[in-house]
Amino acid sequence: MIAPSRTDLERAVTRRSRSFFVRDVEDRVRDLKSAAEGRRVLVVGGGGSIGAATTRALLALSPASVDVHLVKRELDAEALAPLVAPTAVEASA
Numbered sequence: 089m090i091a092p093s094r095t096d097l098e099r100a101v102t103r104r105s106r107s108f109f110v111r112d113v114e115d116r117v118r119d120l121k122s123a124a125e126g127r128r129v130l131v132v133g134g135g136g137s138i139g140a141a142t143t144r145a146l147l148a149l150s151p152a153s154v155d156v157h158l159v160k161r162e163l164d165a166e167a168l169a170p171l172v173a174p175t176a177v178e179a180s181a
Contacts, residue, residue: 124149132157 092100099105113120129146133139134156143156 121149124151126150126152128153128155130155130157133159135159 098107102108124146129151131139131143131146131154134143135158139156143154146154
C-alpha cells in the first residue's frame with residue numbers, strides 16, 4: 089500500500105484544493121520579506137506543528153537570526169527535532 093501524499097491528506101481533511109491562507113501569504117510576500125529580511129525574529133510557540141511550519145517558512149525570508157521560544161508543552165527535545173534537523177542539514181550543504 090502506498091501512503092497518501094501530504095497534499096492529498098490536506099485536501100481530504102479541508103476539502104480544499106489549496107490552503108485557505110496561500111493567497112493571503114502570496115499577496116503579502118514582499119511585505120513579509122521586507123519585515124523579516126536581515127532582522128532578528130522571535131517565534132513564540134515554535135516547537136509545535138504550526139510554529140515549526142511558520143519558522144521553516146520564515147527562514148526563506150532571510151532573517152538575520154530566528155529565536156524560537158518554546159511554550160511549556162513544547163519543552164520536549166522531540167518537539168525541536170523536526171525544526172532543527174532540516175536547518176542543520178541545509179547549513180552544512
